[in-house]
Amino acid sequence: MLFSSIFFLFYFLPATLAVYYLVPRRFLGVRNAAALIASLIFYSWGEPNYVFLMIYSAAFNYFMARQIRSEQDRGGTGRRNLVFTVIVNLFILGFFKYFGFLMDTVSHITHVNIQYTALALPIGISFYTFQAMSYIIDVYWRRVEPQRRFLRFALYLSLFPQLIAGPIVRYRDVADQLEHRDFTLAGFGAGAERFIFGLGKKVLLANNFGALYQTVTGLGSSRVSVLTYWVGIIAYTLQIYYDFSGYSDMAIGLGKMLGFDFNENFNYPYVAKSVTEFWRRWHMSLSSWFREYVYIPLGGSRVSAPRHIMNLLIVWALTGLWHGASWNFVVWGLYYGVVLIIEKYVIGKGLARAPGAVQRFYTLFVVVLGWVIFSITDLGAAWRYLGILFGAGNFPLADMTTAYLLRTHVTLLLFGIVLAGPTPHRTFEAFSRNRRLPALILLFTVFILSVSYLVYGSYNPFLYFRF
Amino acid sequence: MRKDTYTTPKHDKQTTAPESTRVTSPGSGFRAIGAAIVKAAFVALLAVFLVAVYRYVDAKDVSLDVMREWLTAETDLSSMEACDERQLRQFIGVEPSEYVDFIYYKGSEALSVDELLIIKVEDKSTLDGIMDRVERRVNTQIGAFESYGPEQVRRLEDAVFIRRGNFLFFCVADDPSVYEEVFRDVV
Numbered sequence: 001m002l003f004s005s006i007f008f009l010f011y012f013l014p015a016t017l018a019v020y021y022l023v024p025r026r027f028l029g030v031r032n033a034a035a036l037i038a039s040l041i042f043y044s045w046g047e048p049n050y051v052f053l054m055i056y057s058a059a060f061n062y063f064m065a066r067q068i069r070s071e072q073d074r075g076g077t078g079r080r081n082l083v084f085t086v087i088v089n090l091f092i093l094g095f096f097k098y099f100g101f102l103m104d105t106v107s108h109i110t111h112v113n114i115q116y117t118a119l120a121l122p123i124g125i126s127f128y129t130f131q132a133m134s135y136i137i138d139v140y141w142r143r144v145e146p147q148r149r150f151l152r153f154a155l156y157l158s159l160f161p162q163l164i165a166g167p168i169v170r171y172r173d174v175a176d177q178l179e180h181r182d183f184t185l186a187g188f189g190a191g192a193e194r195f196i197f198g199l200g201k202k203v204l205l206a207n208n209f210g211a212l213y214q215t216v217t218g219l220g221s222s223r224v225s226v227l228t229y230w231v232g233i234i235a236y237t238l239q240i241y242y243d244f245s246g247y248s249d250m251a252i253g254l255g256k257m258l259g260f261d262f263n264e265n266f267n268y269p270y271v272a273k274s275v276t277e278f279w280r281r282w283h284m285s286l287s288s289w290f291r292e293y294v295y296i297p298l299g300g301s302r303v304s305a306p307r308h309i310m311n312l313l314i315v316w317a318l319t320g321l322w323h324g325a326s327w328n329f330v331v332w333g334l335y336y337g338v339v340l341i342i343e344k345y346v347i348g349k350g351l352a353r354a355p356g357a358v359q360r361f362y363t364l365f366v367v368v369l370g371w372v373i374f375s376i377t378d379l380g381a382a383w384r385y386l387g388i389l390f391g392a393g394n395f396p397l398a399d400m401t402t403a404y405l406l407r408t409h410v411t412l413l414l415f416g417i418v419l420a421g422p423t424p425h426r427t428f429e430a431f432s433r434n435r436r437l438p439a440l441i442l443l444f445t446v447f448i449l450s451v452s453y454l455v456y457g458s459y460n461p462f463l464y465f466r467f
Numbered sequence: 468m469r470k471d472t473y474t475t476p477k478h479d480k481q482t483t484a485p486e487s488t489r490v491t492s493p494g495s496g497f498r499a500i501g502a503a504i505v506k507a508a509f510v511a512l513l514a515v516f517l518v519a520v521y522r523y524v525d526a527k528d529v530s531l532d533v534m535r536e537w538l539t540a541e542t543d544l545s546s547m548e549a550c551d552e553r554q555l556r557q558f559i560g561v562e563p564s565e566y567v568d569f570i571y572y573k574g575s576e577a578l579s580v581d582e583l584l585i586i587k588v589e590d591k592s593t594l595d596g597i598m599d600r601v602e603r604r605v606n607t608q609i610g611a612f613e614s615y616g617p618e619q620v621r622r623l624e625d626a627v628f629i630r631r632g633n634f635l636f637f638c639v640a641d642d643p644s645v646y647e648e649v650f651r652d653v654v
Contacts, residue, residue: 049520049523052516053516056509056512056513056516059509060509060513063505063509064506067502067506070498070502084506088509088510088513092513095517119520119521120630
């Protein structure tokens with residue numbers, strides 16, 4: 001089920017909120033149960049079989065966390081149980097996500113045609129597996145106490161706002177909220193506002209940028225030009241930002257409507273002044289997960305330079321692989337690993353002294369090129385696209401198609417570029433503090449426009465669902 | 468990557484407590500056995516689930532002639548007409564070299580978007596490319612009908628795609644589950 005679907009907006013969400021808030025607030029356990037049931041229905045809507053996998057994951061990690069703590073309380077380390085739990089979690093993730101990739105790679109290397117059955121990827125498996133592992137590792141490190149009640153832990157893992165495309169919520173960030181949380185009208189209103197803006201980002205912006213990108217990649221070779229390809233990848237750059245940050249806004253907003261506070265996942269990444277800073281602003285929950293549970297345990301930056309470089313490459317190869325079972329994602333991850341190493345050891349100081357405009361241009365240039373590798377799973381096709389961006393292939397600099405695409409999309413592109421910065425949102429915040437009615441009218445307009453698009457538009461799932 | 472401000476939690480460097488300081492109780496042995504049994508049960512349950520999932524998505528190596536017989540017997544195909552290789556290439560873009568056999572029906576009326584396609588391939592990896600083209604076909608059809616054919620768009624959005632073993636099933640119809648059921652029964 002998509003947040004940006006008529007069924008979710010007009011049936012599932014109102015019904016869930018009605019049941020949830022009909023339960024008196026003193027019966028938080030019953031509200032939790034209502035949220036859990038809604039989450040399981042939400043998840044099983046598209047893929048009923050895999051809901052059992054998620055319930056299994058919840059039961060297994062719940063039990064193992066208690067085992068680890070029980071062993072520690074008896075004087076042991078709990079390390080064997082930790083390793084066992086992490087292996088089972090990674091095995092499940094690997095079986096569904098990387099089995100086909102592994103078989104294809106082995107087939108390619110050995111030239112043996114290995115027959116296997118490709119399995120559908122359980123939606124959100126990368127997100128909830130990482131949440132479960134953060135919980136287990138935090139219990140092992142004694143950062144949190146294991147949850148005593150299975151229902152609460154199952155709710156943490158399956159809560160529908162963040163279930164299928166994040167943010168990756170650490171257990172310790174919501175542990176208290178599972179037991180005590182505030183329900184205020186102001187909080188609900190802020191959540192609804194956030195949700196509507198997220199919906200607008202997805203439906204009004206991301207889907208239209210996606211259509212523009214599809215148009216460009218679908219062009220026959222006679223209509224390809226350098227500038228057209230730049231327009232295409234800039235459209236994708238904006239699409240993936242509005243798609244994913246829109247989903248995160250909706251998730252955070254829905255969380256607030258249910259009384260939960262999730263951490264932010266985006267902080268205007270395209271205004272970053274370095275690629276290092278970009279990754280502090282983009283998909284922050286994933287970056288912090290890898291930093292906390294992989295990079296720092298490997299030694300982080302407090303090691304020799306060669307080891308540090310190795311740590312960065314490992315973390316970024318894994319970050320790439322997390323995004324998908326395909327070599328282009330690994331290359332994309334390593335691309336960032338290499339760029340970050342260069343920033344750290346070669347150009348970092350010089351970049352810090354450069355004018356802001358140069359810093360931003362450099363960052364966007366690196367990021368936009370990265371999206372070419374990310375968006376095109378066939379590496380050969382990605383190289384061809386990159387080549388054309390820099391004039392390879394004797395294509396014209398621009399042609400009638402470029403002019404047509406720019407003329408028909410200039411407003412959309414300008415909106416997309418301006419809204420990607422913090423100024424419009426800050427202006428709205430300041431404006432809405434004193435003028436509630438115009439702010440409400442704006443929100444209502446965004447909602448109505450988004451619904452209109454949904455009624456007449458075609459199916460557009462979120463890009464991050466496939467991860 | 469941000470420069471570290473974290474420190475690895477102290478508990479990461481845990482060491483096993485000396486035997487003399489370990490807390491033991493008469494029931495700890497039974498508890499350990501109980502925990503081991505539960506862990507084994509979890510692993511067994513996972514194995515059963517994975518095997519079941521794998522078997523569910525795998526398919527028998529049946530001939531499409533069997534599928535044709537079942538479809539004719541169990542469903543009503545009168546509103547659609549059977550298409551040949553040329554039409555499969557024209558509408559979906561699939562070449563004969565890519566498949567072993569196929570069943571392709573298309574709505575006979577001008578404004579019909581109904582389609583039923585079952586393709587059997589030699590190598591499962593071929594299905595990736597075919598699947599892309601089928602999805603592109605659906606998107607193109609949605610684009611063609613979205614301004615004036617809400618019923619057609621509804622059917623296209625409810626299109627069913629199934630990959631099982633060496634087969635791809637694709638159907639756009641008022642009720643695609645009728646054909647889907649036959650496909651699942653046969654493979």
